[in-house]
Amino acid sequence: MTAKNIRARVRDELTSEIKAIARRQLATEGANLSLRAVARELGMVSSAVYRYFPSRDDLLTALIIDCYDELGAAAETAEAAVDRADLLGRWLATGHGIRDWALANPAEYALIYGSPVPGYKAPETTVGPATRTTDLLLGLLADGVATGALVADAAEPGRAAGTAPPVPVELGAELDRIAAAACPTVPREILARGLTGWIQMFGVVTFELFGRFQNMIEDSRRAFHDHQLRVMAGYIGLR
Amino acid sequence: MTAKNIRARVRDELTSEIKAIARRQLATEGANLSLRAVARELGMVSSAVYRYFPSRDDLLTALIIDCYDELGAAAETAEAAVDRADLLGRWLATGHGIRDWALANPAEYALIYGSPVPGYKAPETTVGPATRTTDLLLGLLADGVATGALVADAAEPGRAAGTAPPVPVELGAELDRIAAAACPTVPREILARGLTGWIQMFGVVTFELFGRFQNMIEDSRRAFHDHQLRVMAGYIGLR
DNA sequence: AACTGTCAAGAGCACTGCTCTCGTTTTGTT
DNA sequence: AACAAAACGAGAGCAGTGCTCTTGACAGTT
Numbered sequence: 001m002t003a004k005n006i007r008a009r010v011r012d013e014l015t016s017e018i019k020a021i022a023r024r025q026l027a028t029e030g031a032n033l034s035l036r037a038v039a040r041e042l043g044m045v046s047s048a049v050y051r052y053f054p055s056r057d058d059l060l061t062a063l064i065i066d067c068y069d070e071l072g073a074a075a076e077t078a079e080a081a082v083d084r085a086d087l088l089g090r091w092l093a094t095g096h097g098i099r100d101w102a103l104a105n106p107a108e109y110a111l112i113y114g115s116p117v118p119g120y121k122a123p124e125t126t127v128g129p130a131t132r133t134t135d136l137l138l139g140l141l142a143d144g145v146a147t148g149a150l151v152a153d154a155a156e157p158g159r160a161a162g163t164a165p166p167v168p169v170e171l172g173a174e175l176d177r178i179a180a181a182a183c184p185t186v187p188r189e190i191l192a193r194g195l196t197g198w199i200q201m202f203g204v205v206t207f208e209l210f211g212r213f214q215n216m217i218e219d220s221r222r223a224f225h226d227h228q229l230r231v232m233a234g235y236i237g238l239r
Numbered sequence: 240m241t242a243k244n245i246r247a248r249v250r251d252e253l254t255s256e257i258k259a260i261a262r263r264q265l266a267t268e269g270a271n272l273s274l275r276a277v278a279r280e281l282g283m284v285s286s287a288v289y290r291y292f293p294s295r296d297d298l299l300t301a302l303i304i305d306c307y308d309e310l311g312a313a314a315e316t317a318e319a320a321v322d323r324a325d326l327l328g329r330w331l332a333t334g335h336g337i338r339d340w341a342l343a344n345p346a347e348y349a350l351i352y353g354s355p356v357p358g359y360k361a362p363e364t365t366v367g368p369a370t371r372t373t374d375l376l377l378g379l380l381a382d383g384v385a386t387g388a389l390v391a392d393a394a395e396p397g398r399a400a401g402t403a404p405p406v407p408v409e410l411g412a413e414l415d416r417i418a419a420a421a422c423p424t425v426p427r428e429i430l431a432r433g434l435t436g437w438i439q440m441f442g443v444v445t446f447e448l449f450g451r452f453q454n455m456i457e458d459s460r461r462a463f464h465d466h467q468l469r470v471m472a473g474y475i476g477l478r
Numbered sequence: 479a480a481c482t483g484t485c486a487a488g489a490g491c492a493c494t495g496c497t498c499t500c501g502t503t504t505t506g507t508t
Numbered sequence: 509a510a511c512a513a514a515a516c517g518a519g520a521g522c523a524g525t526g527c528t529c530t531t532g533a534c535a536g537t538t
Binding site for chain 2: 028029030031032110111113114115116117118119127164165167168170171173174178192196199200202203204206207210211215216217218219220223224226227228230231234235
């Protein structure tokens, strides 16, 4: 069986080496990386690379999946280090974990959360790894609901009526559908708040990564992100 | 002088025709549009286009400036139609105006708010048009402060203490610097809240445009955006 | 009428994704 | 052990790209 694995193992090694070189080129070339350049750096001929990835888009797909998985793993380990009962701490750890990974891998973040590549259509195989980060939030909400730490607006102490508008009816059905599929125990009001915080979190990271903070927030970007996280945590009801 | 203008006028017409065709190709090709394809569609030879735009990046810059201006104008006209005293209405109009433009011009929105183009460095000439939308928010905040409708957290009725975390000291200096340069009358707490709402607004539009709502929010995206706008308006204190 | 600057066209360079063919090597089967 | 089948790397080639340079034609100025 080792004889059988000789070729397979070389293939696996070359496959991941191609991906590694492509990842490195991603940093300088962005989404329009060159298969020929990868082959050149590998000492191979361009047509040989096509034995491993049938097209450039397939290479991109492999990279996207890897990046989703890496980001998901980074967020998960950051979140797992916090006491389960500390909902706010888990939320903060998740948010900072995602930002840290994004700052360490800006090109990769742009690949998965930036503008869609023109002719590229993400296949179904990418949705699984993509939901790893959102699953963290949903787990957070479900845990909060289970322990009673997270309650809907009306019953929540310390929050005055009228501050937060109620979920409109048009949204209700859709939110219920999402909850039924992903987190049946979470009421729609809490799910809506979680979604708002989730979007804000990625919005801040995206703004920072894409240079929209230039000439604005320069020295205290981490503190800014932390503040946004805490604001949204307060809105969601995490404490 | 008309004799002199014959050439200049033809030049201007051709310049805008090139930009128009490039805009149209932007929709299908994304940021990596082809100068040769533009020339082909124009019945010209590629080298002739270089008389009008010294490089592909310069064409891109021209498009970016046009898009920023268009988005800014769309947001301004939407906001200008609302009664000056109606801060919430102005905020909603701005937000929906931006979203409407983005939905009508998704490729253009991706160009200016999506991932930065790999080798491309936006020149200084783009920052002016880029700030048109943020100026709307700052004007909104300044108006609210001037009329007394917008007040800092502690004095604001209907909001309980502890819901919104205070601005951390590290952020304070930076926020004061921004305020001093752009909106001297707006206190840092209100500016911080406005910034949060601003990021959330663009975050929602970006998520929707970049396909992150697929299999989640499908039928009520406008209502969702509207709800987000109202949530953030409540947080900022607009009413 | 002569000069000067602008223009479109064409050839050419180096690059890209991708396909096809060719000889070689490895694999699985008889 | 022998052999067919599959996998592999190399090379040539096609159509496309951004960009540069040169050439010849035209317009505006003096």
